[in-house]
Amino acid sequence: MTPPVIEMKGITKSFPGVRALGDVSFEVRAGEVQALVGENGAGKSTLIKILSGVYHADAGEVRLNGEAVHFSHPVESLHAGIAVIYQEFSLLPERTVAQNLFLGREPRTRFGLIDGARMRAEAREVLSLFAAAGRIDPDRMVGELDVATQQVVEIAKAVSTGARVVVMDEPTAALNEAECEELFTTVDTLRERGVAIIYITHRMREITRLADRVTVLKDGEVAARFDTVPAPEAIVRAMVGRDIADFYAPPATSEEIGEPVLSVRGAGNDRLHDIGLDVRAGEIVGLAGIQGAGRVALAMALFGESPFDRGEVTLNGGTVDFRSPRAAITGGVGLLPGDRKGEGLVLMQSVRDNGMLTSRAFAPLWSSDRRNTRADTTRMDELLDHMEIRAASYDQDIRALSGGNQQKAIVARWLSMRPKLLIFIEPTRGIDVNSKAGIYHLMRDLAREGAGILMISSDLPEVIGAADRVLVMQQGRIVAEFPHGASEQDIMHAATEEREVAA
Template structure:
């Protein structure tokens, strides 16, 4: 067995009033992908910050190649060959790809001037190591690149430092399915080159696809180690102390499902064709399909952002035609976007302010309406309390909350208008396993309160576990419908148009 490139032994770290890590030991070997998992607050970030020199351990030791190392600053860990790629990139958007890769160590030519040609050539050599790196222009400004390509630049930057260990923190949180596959291919190539990968994720499918070993942290301690990737249920149980079956609320009974709150007949636009569907009160309908199948396009059509051009839509029995999201909102449709930080929240404003962003749900301060500002504040606080949001105060910036609590704040916003239909796009993206369970049960509670729920997710186990009925899209059409509990194979065959052939 190959000797570890990194060993962390007996790491303990205490902050005022909180023991973040207690005698944690962890190692990773050359050419392996080790998944590091745990709930938010389990200690993952603290452990990585100690490894990278951001924090110093109160006790314990870090070894590289069997020798003790002490990093006083992240620059020292980077020079030693440890690179950390966080969810929030460290790239300078106004500078080129090449300038970002060689920032602070630019190659010099005559008279000490930066050798731009050489820097571009060296950048190209690094990018060519990756499957899709050849399409990245070294001279292009990073800020003009999509998220997936920026992440590729971050990884290339790590490789350009001759990193022996690369830490990836939730690297797929903002990527679509195709972009995720590109990332996985890149990870495979790094593994082949002998780079050790510490991969932090909440997604069980990614662990199964990539990991060689798994370490689970819980409450600052190692809860479990797996030398081979186990079934997802074993990992989840180690993380939160309960079985994966407990994460999904029971499906709705026939008595709990009412009349349709939404029907679409023959709906179509540039991306959608002949959409016939319904969502009933008290029901969670899952929408599945491969990337580009039309799931998000359908949500945007229902929400008035990319309206239907043909067909008929009814909401609570009345024919409607939304040309803008405002019209959809005023009619009783709420939408939780897939990227809550950029599309659903104002991160520099308070939890309470974010909860009051719904048009016309609250009276403006200058309104002569009988509802006072104090009454509105009490109302949103009541809704935030109902969502059981964990925050020091509703006056704190919402950016300080966990992903699950941010998601609940958006739900509170829509509850203020008593929605008929709620559309959830990737409802648990970027939140930990225990918080996911909270979102699933929250959706079920909203449905039992009389709302219809349309849930769009790329996570097939999530769709299967949470939905009462599943619609599968293919090339802008609804290709199949399943009652509660189909298999992943059933859904993927419908999504791809393949048919099974009997042996």
């Protein structure tokens, strides 16, 4: 067994009133993927920030290739060969790919000028290591690239510095299923090149697919180490102290399911064809399918963002034709976007203000809701309490909350509008395992209170575990339906089976 590239021994770190890490030891070897997992607040980020020189440990030591190191700044750790890739990229959108790869260390001519031709050539050489190289033009502006391609550029930037240790923090949080597979190929490439990879994720499928070993943190301490990757149940049990079977609420009984809240018949537009579905009161309906199958397009059509141009839609028995999100919201439809930070939250505003955004926007000019009266704030605080949101105060900026609590705040916002239909897009993206369970049970509680819920997720086990029925989409059509508890194999077969499309 090769010696560790990185050894962290007895790391302890406290902040005022909080012990973030207590006697944590961790190591990673060249050419391996070491998964670092734990709930939000378990200490993962603090440990990585100590490794990269953002924080200084109160006790313990960090060794790089057997030598003790003390980084006082992230630049020092980068020069030592440690690159950290965070969820929020450090790329400059108005610079080219090549300029981003060599920012601050551009090759120069003998006259001291930037050698653009050499920089582009070296950029192509670095990018050639990755499967996505064929579609990445070194002269293209980074801001024009999709998220998955930007991530490849971020990883290539780390490789171009000669990094021997790469830390990836929730790298698939904003990626679809196809993009995830591409990232996995990139990780495999780095491993083959002997790079040591610390991979932080909440997704069990990624751990099973990529990791060689697993370290679990809980409450700032090492809860478990696995030298081979165990079944997901063992990892979850170490993280949260309970079995994975307890994560999903029991499915709805026949007595709990009522009349259709939503009915769609023969509906379509330029991306959707002959859509027919029902979502009943008390029921959670999952939408499955590969990327581009039409799941999000269906959500946007129901929400009035990309309206149907044919067919019939009824909501609570009345025919509707939503031509805008405002019309859909007024009609009783709520939508939780897949990108909660980019599309669902105002991060610099308080938890309470985020909860009241929609009710204020839709209140008449003379309504008290626009004036933020004591009664309005009390009503919102009661909803936030009902969501069991963990916050020091509802006056604090929502950016300070965990992903799970941010998601609950968006749900509270919609509950204030009393929607008949709630559409959840990627409801647990970027949320830790324990918070996921809270979201699943929250969805079930909302259904039991009479709402109809349509859930779209790229995590197939999540769709199977949380939904009462699963509808499978392909090429803009609903092609199959499965009851609760269907197998992943059957659903994926339906999602990928070649079909003749009627003219």
